[in-house]
Amino acid sequence: MGIEPLVAHFSKYLPLEEPEQEELRNRTIHRSIKRRQFILQEGDVCRHYTFVVAGLFKMYMVDDNGKEHNLQFAVENNWIADIGSFHSELPSELYIEALEPSNIIQINKPDLLSLYTSFPAFDRNFRVLIENAFVSLQKRMLQSISSTAEERYINFMETYPDLLNRISSVQVASYLGVTPEFLSAIRKKISKS
């Protein structure tokens, strides 16, 4: 197993030279993750940035009533981490759990900082990466404060059509901030129009 998927991912923004690829190879580790396995649990410090080579994860919070609220999904070629906990090294309030058997590439904080220092290209690559994630999250936030659940669901289907076939409606409902029962009603209404 190599880091080709990761190199290809970065190359979309700024190609990596051979020395940078070599360093990336030396600083990252591969792991296989089973379905329902956690790579982060509440109370633990998030020690890695995780790049999904294959598979699917959800990151979520559990509220005082024990209900899960999905903050983010991550599929192939997505990064996932609790960035706040990763940098502050404080306990996370989030879980990251595999929804499918997955292959990932991880990098820990010392190795990432070393990458940043050795090759400024990584500062830039990760800056661009998070800029894009930020813009997407802003759009979701705007939708959340301006649209009904039905509009948000329709938008979700249009934005992530591939995801629909891989996750349950329960997971979508949790991501949209509605109950599974109400999402079921929305789906029924949409199917009749």
Next chain:
Amino acid sequence: MGIEPLVAHFSKYLPLEEPEQEELRNRTIHRSIKRRQFILQEGDVCRHYTFVVAGLFKMYMVDDNGKEHNLQFAVENNWIADIGSFHSELPSELYIEALEPSNIIQINKPDLLSLYTSFPAFDRNFRVLIENAFVSLQKRMLQSISSTAEERYINFMETYPDLLNRISSVQVASYLGVTPEFLSAIRKKISKS
């Protein structure tokens, strides 16, 4: 007027050497903005990153019914921009408007890219900046999908106690995603407990 506030701002993360400060001075411009003046309007490309030296701005979207939805406020020492439009150079769907007479420092895209190229410290500074903004936005997103309007308002008061004295309830309601009438009811209920 100098760029001291901006230098001080960056120094919280990573101090700037004299050559970097010099370059920053040469690449930025100062402006005074009147209350109700726009620095970005829907349909225009967002040409600048804006750093607020003094004053207060809101960034918002106007929906099909003509209603405003506040995505973000920016006070002293905050950055504000439509990052998506800035990088894609596509027309923005957002407005950025001064709620108070303000002083700002702006940098356009060519100058910012030049800063990035000349001094990798800026890649890093802006990466850290947006990482922090991303983490904050994630918290707001989680609140949005997991809490009632009352809980979100209480959280807003705790998170931005200073802002409460500077903006109207209408603006807060728009930020929280509720109507002014309903926020009024929430405030009444809270004041009685």
Next chain:
DNA sequence: CGAAAATTTGACATGACTCAACTGGAGTGG
């Protein structure tokens, strides 16, 4: 196959919006 989870359904409760009217300052011009 069998247990666990997902989905649906319906009755009911609560959260939140709409609309229209009213209140009470903060300017503004005479």
Next chain:
DNA sequence: CCACTCCAGTTGAGTCATGTCAAATTTTCG
């Protein structure tokens, strides 16, 4: 200094959006 307007804020009635709970049904996966 007054009359006036103009907003922000409030109030209440009615309505719609969404949640809760319980139960039945279907699907998934070990």
